[in-house]
Every structure is written in C-alpha cells, then in structure tokens.
Amino acid sequence: MKLRAATILVAGLLSGAAASAESLRIAVTTSFHNSGLSDILLPEIQEDLDIEVQLLVVGTGQALRLGRSGDADAILVHSRKAEEDFIADGYATHRREIMYNDFVLIGAASDPAGVARASTASEALTLIAGSKSVFVSRGDDSGTHKAELSIWSEAGLNPAGFGDWYRAVGAGMGAALNTASGMDAYILADRASWINFGNKGGLAVLFEGDPKLFNQYAFLPVNPARHPHVKADLAIRLEEWLAGASCARLVDGYRLNGEALFTHNARN
C-alpha cells in the first residue's frame, strides 16, 4: 500500500512540476472569465510574451482585497469607484481602461413586471419594485452588484428596505443566474456570462441598451512600492500587450453564439 501511494504521489508531483514560463497572478472578475474570452487571450499571451498568466477568478470585492494584500500581481476589474479608491490608497499607481461590455436585465420570458416596455434601466427596476416581482441580487460586493446598486439609487430606491421579493444570494454570477433560473426571477447580469450560461430555463433578456449599463474593465498593476515581491515589470509588459493592437483584434473579434461581447477601447 505504501509503495502504491508513493507511486501515485510521484506521478502527482511530476504532473504538478511541469510549468516553466514565468507566471503572473491576476485576480479577475467572474464575469470576465465566464465570458470565455480568457481562454482566447491566455494562450496568445503565453505565445507573445512567454508569460503564464494564472487567473484567480473572484468577485471585484475580493479581487481588490487580493491586490491590497499583495496576493495578486495585478487585477482586472470593472468598478470605477472602487478602482479609484484602490489607487488613492496607493495599492496601484494607475488604472488602464482595456475594454467594455454591457449589463442586461434578465427575467422570466412572460415578464410579469413589464420591464421590456421601460425606456431606462432605472425605470425598469422601478417597475420590478412596484410589482414586487422576485429579483435576485448578487449581494457579494462585486462590480455587477455595485452596478445594480447604483441603478437602484438612481431610481431613488434603497434595497435595504425591500421585502422578501429581493433576494441577495451573495454568490458569483453563475450561481446567482442558477438561482434566478430556479425561481424565474429578475436579475442583472453581464451579457457575456448570460450568453455563456448553460441553464437558462425560462429566462430571457428583457431590457438592454441603456448607457447606464455600460461596463468598463480596467487593468491595475499592484504597486511594487507597496508590495516589493510583485512581478511589476511582467505586469507592465502584460498591460502594454492588453492595450495593444493584437489584443484589440482578439477582443473585438470575439463572438459567442454569433454575438460580439466586448469592445476594446484602450488608449495608447
């Protein structure tokens, strides 16, 4: 038994020791990863820069925590206010806007609150609150959650006072979509996660297109003055690549089920 266990151990150790290129740890949001775009970009980064990017897929809140504690070399998130606080506290020297996608309001195809007829995002949410239709909120301090909260406040409503039709699940985009699908509830999701989601059930996109639903992704390398061990030079090389032409081509050309998801808008 010992010999057998040892054999399996050695096999496991060997398989774990295969990586050779320099690795860079980046905390990214679930919405970025669930879109499938990372599967396109990572092999290209490996080829062009010889950097093995290790993705930590978390919510924006946790991504910022990882950057603050120096456990990631850079972060790629979408919550401008939180990013600016991050820079103000000295954890990054700058933020580089890379690309954007958009949020969509999803709900049961029968649309009990009639949000499809709304003309703005805040009007759509007001209709949901007025009819007390079940609404699933991420509730995890993620970028999507923050975007949702800012639309509620624009509508002059405070989720803290909502009844039990407002369900804060405290989970990632996929888990929250699973919950919404199970309850035929309304939910705000990023378009990429939605298109890629495999368990749509009776849900459909009911409202989209308001500029308020614009979702900007930015890259923030962790400040080496704060955390001397971070791989700052690799992070800068990656930033230049992300802002560059070959990345733009990949991002703009990325299609999922025939739909374009992201628009590259980095300035050089």
Add this chain to the structure above:
Amino acid sequence: MNELFSGFLEAGRLIISLDGDLAEITLRSLHVTLTAVAIASAIGLPAGGWLAVTRFRWRRHVIAVVNALMGLPPVVVGLIVYILFSRAGPFGVLGLLFTPTAMIVAQIIIVTPLVISISHQAIRELWAEYHDLLISMNASKRQRIATLIYDGRRALLTASLAGFGRAIGEVGAIMIVGGNIDHATRVLTTAIALETSKGNFSLALGLGFILIGLAVAVNVAIHNLLRTERASLW
C-alpha cells in the same frame, strides 16, 4: 432526470477520450489529498495511540475537544490558512498562497482530528486487551504505542480512509486557499463548483461521477491489498 443521464454520458466521454485536463486535475486531487492524509496519519495515529495509553489530568477534556474538532468547518479552516499564508499574514514571505502546498496544509488541519479520534477509539479497545501483557513485559511507552499501532493496523487504516473520504470531496477550504487556478491549483471538487456556476450541469455531474468513482477505486484497492496481507500475516 435527463441531466443525471447526460452526466453519466459526460463522465463516460471524458474517461474514454482520456481528456488531458481531466487527468491533470484528477492527479492533482490525488496528490493533494494523499499527501495530506499521509501527513495527517503520521501525526494522528501516534497521537491517538498516545491518548489511549497515557493518563493525565485533562485527558477527558482533550479527547472531547479532538472529537469536536472532527466537525471543524472546512470553510473556516480555509479562511484561517488563507490569512496566515496571505502576503499580509505571518507566513506571507513563503509565497505559498494559491499553491497545492497551501491546499495540503488546509487538508491536514481538517483531517488530523478525525484520524486522532478514530485511531484513539480503536487503540483504546486494543489497549484494554494488551494492557497486562505490555505492562508485565515492562515495555516503554514508545514501545507500547508502536505495538498497538502495528497490531491495530487494520482498524487504523479505517481512520486513514475516513480522513481520505473527508479530504477528497472537500471544496470549501481548498477553493479559498487554492484559488481554483487552471493548470495550477484546480482539482476535481473545485472544477465541479466552477462548472456548476457556469450552468454546465452535465459536465459538473460527469466530473462528480468521476470523483465518486475515484474514491471508490482507492478504497477498493486498499481493501484488496489488505486481504492479501491478512492471508499471509494473520
């Protein structure tokens, strides 16, 4: 129901096509869990033996605490190990967060109380049987524990296997300290959680059936080895 069936199909497809990613995460699952169980057994079996043969003032309380720690919530263990290994934490300089080593540490903490508790139960009964013999032979405490562990090895294997069972299916702690990084710290359980969050239930179920199969295979393999041992030695 349909999804359960397509989960079975997916499991079959993954195994037959010898999927490279599947082999990688399966081996990593085994690597992390077997290493953790081996270390936890190296600590837990002697500790269980020591608890059985030693009398001291707070013994009953220590045993009660160890028994309670069997129910240690993995997600809390994960969070504590995370904070300790974070760059901002006391062991941050080691740079171990989000590596298989951190996952092994978390699993050792989860599994060790289980191994101590079960081995203590097993050795206590054996000790009642061997007590007079070992005392009359004037065996030292170390010799007593070694004898009890050797003669109780079959029951003690149950302690290690229970530890293996708890660790191989564990997701809360290793998700936090490992980060579920593709090609670095992704294992079967965290891959299942990821695919579930993407709504890919059939792939998630397929991986789940493979995980269950793996646990059964390891247990069957060890029990078969044990039977040959009994034929020659017992």
